[in-house]
Amino acid sequence: MFYLLPIVGAVFLAITLIRRRYLSPISDIPGPFLASFSVAWQLWHIVQGDIDRCARRWHEKHGAFVRISHDEVSVCHPDAVRQILLNPLEKADFYCMMALPDYRFQTPMSETNPRQHVLRTKNLAAGFALSHIIKSEAHVDKCILLLKKRLAEFSKAKTQINLDEWFNYMAFDILGEVLFSQNFGFLEAGKDLGGSIANSKVLTLYVTLAGFFQGIHRFTLGRPIVNDMKLMPTQHIFDTTLRAIQSRQKNAEVRKDVLSVWLKQHEDHPDRFSEKELYGCVNMTVGAGADTVSASMQSFFYHLTRNPQYLARVKQEIVDANLTADVISYADATQLPFLQACIKEGWRMFPPVPFGLARVSPPDGITIGGHYFAPGVKLSINPHVIHYSRELFGEDASQYNPDRWIGRRAKDIEKYFIAFGAGYNSCQGRNIAQLEIVKATATIVRDFDFRQVDPGQTWKYEARFTATPYEWPCFVTEASRG
């Protein structure tokens, strides 16, 4: 009898593959061959780290819709953001993987139901509000000052610097100040303490891949016991968070930081905001808030270094505004329209989340651009693909041009700018990101000049759920301030 098993298995597999390829409601959508019956195409390009560029090439060839797996269509259409992200559609089950370190630690990010998501988000809203975050501005300044000190040291020593590392240290330390009233000490030490940064790269790869195999994940590394015994190979980032919380408990100078607001929320509503959820949310924030900021800072300087005409304009704008404080204030920096345009163009050219934000077609299905998608089909929007669309951003979509964000044209393209996502699931840390990025870019572009060691070298990066460039070493010099 057992000899029949392989035959039954092979027949079952063949039927599944044929059904997926020829009889699925998305069989008519063009796409890579492997994607027509499996998730193999996505997995391969996640491992390769080029899923953003590959998806873009397929869209350039086939237009608005590309089938990127047996049950998922990548969409790049003028109505896509409005109909997919701004509509309260369920998120794809991929997001369940975002409960970290394991499923007991649910967060808004891991919540796929839009109504439940709104409830979970409410617990965090007061902590993430700009009116609250801005109270930490002086402590953000401390970190930027320390970064400036380090850059000045590199300038004097005339040694090359890897900006990916230093911007990551800054972002981590600022997160520490804003969340826990104390930085992590990365800028002071000048190194990746405890391997947290290196580790978060491994975690991103693991989470992005395991999102497709959650059953296996839950029975293996996602089991609570694995986490409780600290066997998770990507444990460092959680340990970093836990250590920060523990050291905060002993800190006599704790301010009204983000954690204090969330702890109060937990005390007031332990039923709807459990201790596990609180810890999950802190993990989520630490995990989401460093490499994305490093990527943004790098994109700003990388593109300006290669476009000296825009660099000169941004510097002149700061000179004209007569901003002389050691660290430019948020209020002042947000009054610099060309600086803002350069930051935004940096995000457009390099969205730190260059991955398909996947939602599920609702019970009645959905029609986009005249094409009907049956209930249950996954529809995803990749910020990289959207941002490089000539149809949406114009013929010069692949060129760095901050001027596109100034004047009348800006309003037309604003609705397609999705570096922070859009709708109910959009980035909750945006205020923190903007506060630090606006201040740090304004201050550093005024006070330093960067020159690539090899000006012809393009940076490298691997696109997974997030992406952070590396390998474009620079020399830094202190700029004269007139």
Ligand code: HEM
């Ligand atoms: C420029 C830097 C950043 C960019 C471009 C960015 C972008 C994004 C994107 C695209 C999403 C997911 C949207 C989706 O899946 O539909 C997201 C989610 C999120 N981000 Fe950010 N992010 C940045 C910085 C930060 C920072 C600094 C923090 C925290 C301090 C943060 C916290 C979060 C959180 C908590 C979520 C989950 C939102 C939810 O599910 O409700 N992000 N971010």
